[in-house]
Amino acid sequence: MSVLTCAQVRELAPELALGVLGGAERAETIAHIKGCARCQAYVLELTEAADALALLAPEVEPPAGFESRVLSGIHADRRRDRRRWFGWVAAAAAAVAILSVTVVRVVESGDSTTAAAPTTNSAQAPVAVAMHGGAGDVAAGWAYVSSRHGVAVAVNYGIPAGEYGIQVHPVGATPVVIGTMAVDAGRGSWTGRSPPALSEGSRIALVDTSGREVCHGTVPAAE
């Protein structure tokens, strides 16, 4: 529960919308608007005007070859993500022994990395959960849920340094913190097991030491 009143949040809303509010004020303002539709609407209105300011910057032709360098960067990121994801999957599998080598090799068919997961009964491929947080609700990272109990979380944008709890909230159940993650220089990751089963509609969140969400995602339907 936020300690700020609506009047106080309206004072802070412009700075939040501009992305220049920091520290406890930012966390408390976000906590308030998550539970107050009126203040949330106000912040969103101001955010539209604030975002429009970025349009004022002059358009400048980038250096020659920029497009090809960007596309190379995207391809490299895709390969890096696949290896990183695989690392999480392997760690989750080692922790919960739920994924078969066959499943991992099928998903990683383009990758020469060999699987390290133990062999058990085959289970569904991990479900990807986009994590959102911060002012403007920019994407903060990803979570992966494998066979309802294996959880891997990684954030790489917009989360202040500190210790965070990984909280899961299955539909119709009470939220529970299943682990803690340290975020440093904007990045952090965690792999472990959720005792409560997670399925479509379950919520995964990072919470600060006061229990306030800094980012969250909702598990989509498995494909």
Place this chain on the structure above:
Amino acid sequence: MWSVSDDALVAGVAAGDQEAASAFVRRFQRRVYGLARTIVFDDRAAEDVAQEAFVRAWRHAGAYDPRRGSVVGWLLTITRNLAIDAVRVRRPVAFDPVALVGLDRVSEEREPHELAQLSDDTTRLRVALAGLPDEQRRAIVLSGLLGYTAREVGEMEDIPLGTAKTRIRTALIRLRAALVEESAE
């Protein structure tokens, strides 16, 4: 690909379409690089920021929600946040921030009713900004475009923190009101 809407282009990027990714970069690279360069000044650093902005946009294209705003607004928000992070030492601005974005060239002789006839969103914004007092205009450009906090604006403008906060808040609220009023006409 040139006839595809911004939203459809992002959907193509999210689906892993290579052509969509190329078209997406070509369509927005001038704006992204232009904003990055405006904030970080250095060409090389600006290119790094711009490249990372496109990588992040690609990475999170599936999470883009058209109800939350335009594609260019979403992409430039990513760019702006990365650019601000990249500027490790926030040195005082050695130029007039208002002149930087060409606001000093906006005619202040336009009649208010003329605003509704302007088709360019940026032009409407520039005219709305031109209607602000000088100190509020400087504060909102420093903060909203260049990402300076209220404390930094206060130090640069040599004003108390409270005054800087008030200028920023008042400017944004007035800006929002002016843009909403024009779009309602």
